[in-house]
Amino acid sequence: MADGIEVAKVGDIADGEGLKVSRIRTGTLDDIAVFNDGGAFFALDDTCSHEEASLSQGWVEDGTVECPLHAACFSLKDGAVLSLPATKGVAAHRVEIVGDAIVVHPAADRLA
Amino acid sequence: MSLAPGGRVVVIGGGLAGVSLAEALRAGGHGGPIAIVDREPAFTDRPPLSKAAFVDDAPIEELALLTPDRIAELGIDARHGRNAVALDAAARTVELDDGTVLPADAIVLATGGRARRLAFPGGDSPLVHTLRTYADARAIRAAAAPGARILVVGAGLIGAELASSLRAVGADVVLVDPHPVPLVPAVGGRIAGILHAMHAAHGVDVRVGGIAALEDGEHAGQADAPSRPLASRPGSADGARTPGQEDERPPLRSPGSAPVPAPGRRATAVLNDGGRIEVDAVVLGVGILPGTELAEAAGLEVDDGIVVDARFRTSVAGVYAIGDVARPRAVDGSLPRRDEHWEAARLDGEALAAILLGQEPAPRGAGWWWSDRYGVHVEGVGRMDGDGEIVLREPVDAGGGYPVAFLLAGGRLAGAVSIDEPNAVRAARRLIDQGVPVTATLLADPSSSLRDLLRAAR
Ligand SMILES: Cc1cc2nc3c(=O)[nH]c(=O)nc-3n(C[C@H](O)[C@H](O)[C@H](O)COP(=O)(O)OP(=O)(O)OC[C@H]3O[C@@H](n4cnc5c(N)ncnc54)[C@H](O)[C@@H]3O)c2cc1C
Ligand code: FES
Numbered sequence A: 001m002a003d004g005i006e007v008a009k010v011g012d013i014a015d016g017e018g019l020k021v022s023r024i025r026t027g028t029l030d031d032i033a034v035f036n037d038g039g040a041f042f043a044l045d046d047t048c049s050h051e052e053a054s055l056s057q058g059w060v061e062d063g064t065v066e067c068p069l070h071a072a073c074f075s076l077k078d079g080a081v082l083s084l085p086a087t088k089g090v091a092a093h094r095v096e097i098v099g100d101a102i103v104v105h106p107a108a109d110r111l112a
Numbered sequence B: 001m002s003l004a005p006g007g008r009v010v011v012i013g014g015g016l017a018g019v020s021l022a023e024a025l026r027a028g029g030h031g032g033p034i035a036i037v038d039r040e041p042a043f044t045d046r047p048p049l050s051k052a053a054f055v056d057d058a059p060i061e062e063l064a065l066l067t068p069d070r071i072a073e074l075g076i077d078a079r080h081g082r083n084a085v086a087l088d089a090a091a092r093t094v095e096l097d098d099g100t101v102l103p104a105d106a107i108v109l110a111t112g113g114r115a116r117r118l119a120f121p122g123g124d125s126p127l128v129h130t131l132r133t134y135a136d137a138r139a140i141r142a143a144a145a146p147g148a149r150i151l152v153v154g155a156g157l158i159g160a161e162l163a164s165s166l167r168a169v170g171a172d173v174v175l176v177d178p179h180p181v182p183l184v185p186a187v188g189g190r191i192a193g194i195l196h197a198m199h200a201a202h203g204v205d206v207r208v209g210g211i212a213a214l215e216d217g218e219h220a221g222q223a224d225a226p227s228r229p230l231a232s233r234p235g236s237a238d239g240a241r242t243p244g245q246e247d248e249r250p251p252l253r254s255p256g257s258a259p260v261p262a263p264g265r266r267a268t269a270v271l272n273d274g275g276r277i278e279v280d281a282v283v284l285g286v287g288i289l290p291g292t293e294l295a296e297a298a299g300l301e302v303d304d305g306i307v308v309d310a311r312f313r314t315s316v317a318g319v320y321a322i323g324d325v326a327r328p329r330a331v332d333g334s335l336p337r338r339d340e341h342w343e344a345a346r347l348d349g350e351a352l353a354a355i356l357l358g359q360e361p362a363p364r365g366a367g368w369w370w371s372d373r374y375g376v377h378v379e380g381v382g383r384m385d386g387d388g389e390i391v392l393r394e395p396v397d398a399g400g401g402y403p404v405a406f407l408l409a410g411g412r413l414a415g416a417v418s419i420d421e422p423n424a425v426r427a428a429r430r431l432i433d434q435g436v437p438v439t440a441t442l443l444a445d446p447s448s449s450l451r452d453l454l455r456a457a458r
Helices: B017-025 B054-056 B068-074 B134-143 B156-169 B190-202 B291-296 B342-356 B420-432 B441-445 B452-458
Strands: A007-010 A017-021 A032-037 A040-045 A059-061 A064-065 A071-074 A093-097 A101-105 B011-012 B036-038 B076-080 B086-088 B092-095 B101-103 B106-109 B114-116 B129-131 B150-155 B172-177 B207-208 B209-217 B267-271 B276-279 B280-282 B288-290 B304-306 B319-321 B327-328 B368-373 B376-382 B389-393 B404-409 B412-419
Touching: A007 A032, A007 B207, A007 B420, A017 B267, A040 B267, A059 B420, B011 B017, B017 B036, B017 B068, B017 B342, B054 B156, B068 B076, B086 B291, B106 B134, B134 B280, B150 B156, B156 B172, B156 B190, B156 B368, B172 B412, B190 B207, B190 B376, B190 B389, B207 B209, B207 B319, B288 B412, B304 B319, B368 B420, B376 B420, B389 B441, B404 B420, B404 B441, B412 B420
Parallel strands: B011 B036, B011 B106, B036 B076, B106 B319, B129 B280, B150 B172, B150 B280, B172 B207, B304 B327
Antiparallel strands: A007 A101, A017 A032, A032 A040, A040 A093, A059 A064, A064 A071, A093 A101, B086 B092, B092 B101, B114 B288, B209 B267, B267 B276, B368 B376, B376 B412, B389 B404, B404 B412
16 A cells, blocks of 8 residues: 555554544544554554444553453554454554654555 | 373363363463363353343354364364263363263363342242343343333342343333342442432333242232242252242232233232232342352362362362352452452463463452443442442543542552443552552542553552
8 A cells, every 4th residue: 555544643642542533534444543552653443353342442551452341452563362352353554654644554455 | 280281171161261271271382182061052251141142132153252263273172062960089080961081180160150049939930030141141032022021130230231231122121129229339339329320211110129929920910819929940950049038928919909910911020018010021130159069069168169279279189160160268268259250250261271381370450340231331440348438530521421439448549440431440450450559639530640640650
């Protein structure tokens, strides 16, 4: 993917927080959650693979996000599931910082 | 004792505790045989049974803790649909109901519990349900056609969630509990009051008391007909009955004024204040009895649960117990209550795996749980009763949101409960586990960040 989508400025997402970006803007199957974990930015599909929950509202720590509902844990790097009750991972998207812009490159297989 | 590399592990019970143990053993490199015996058709997760899976009438596959592929990948000998009928602790074997005898180096009892029933006239009727298994949930769902009226007895976590899910599928719900506001010890008075009020706000008929009897529908309302408990369910000898906590006086009838049953209602439930309610089904949500039968028969120490030490060892070498059924003895020799929460079962399984592999298990923090009902998410950590002071953090926006409740003891957090504010509890959990000093003023101030407190402590 050549062009990414600028979703926010670096200062818009505080350390330990997530931001939900609508699928209408990203053109993807699911909304995308963008996280700031200690100054590093990551993007995952927003909907937990267990039930309906927005991972952008989760607890972000040490390279992982904990689902706000039942605390299933996902790796921020690749979306892999690290603990029950979820049994499947979520898709990860590449993030690039261009100046002070957070640019997300949606995974090709998650485009709508 | 740690397990030899090729050591054989037989796990009785494929709920969360047993499955977590098996997964963690494999993740930790154990290559020996692992068998899991479970009487149910799949290794199922239970929380969704009173929530989304109930409302959606989800197939059992959606509740499976392990897919068939994953079972194969892990190399687990999965004995679904089989009952373990005997445990020979000395010979270290487990016998199944098909006669198979499984020899083991380590036997793990992860038998969970079964729903407690109450003794009352008519209590054996097929219209009286409990909720522990997938089959239980299906049976209740089948009884809960739109317009059906269901009496839920017990407004604890499962009773409350089920009342919400029954409303969601269009059933009429009457909810009865002996406490005017249930769950105060678990969540504190303020949150308990908010949660209990949600039932009435969602059209549930909320009563205080218990069930005294269930009478046959066709006799209900006939003043001269003798009270007749519903026929006992054939072969319902599902073990020992515990006497109900409910008042068991005979049903009160007031000749001439008894209500006429709505057409089609299948029975009359009599409450212990004499109130009569025409119902189609009754669900008891009054707690569980730990699955200790095998352990007792094998001569293990049992006291409302299988008694274990901090390393999950029962009173007999080579036999362990984890999850809802285990009752760990505290360092001072006392026996605290069993933990009956989901995460504790998972962590037990993972910790025992580490122990069997000869590693130190991860330190265990304060217990964490959740409950979902009426579209809100409740979660809690630690304790909300006993020593200490309850501190409330009111929502920033007075019109919306819910307070977060904390228990502050000796300048440290001991517990927290929130509604739709999970990150407050996630932060509290870490503050508790790290023993970070906190003050009532900080906790009560909605503009102070709990996360900043944690960062400052790092
Ligand atoms: C409806 C419901 C909703 C819940 N919701 C929540 C929630 O929202 N949050 C929360 O924190 N906790 C919740 N819980 C509690 C949580 O599910 C339990 O703590 C957890 O399931 C305990 O796991 P376990 O493996 O110890 O026991 P179980 O899940 O009970 O598993 C034990 C297994 O052993 C099998 N078994 C027992 N004896 C034998 C035998 N002799 N032979 C063969 N098999 C046997 C049983 O069939 C069963 O599958 C809920 C429980 C229920 C029932
Ligand atoms: S919805 Fe995410 S863990 Fe349940």
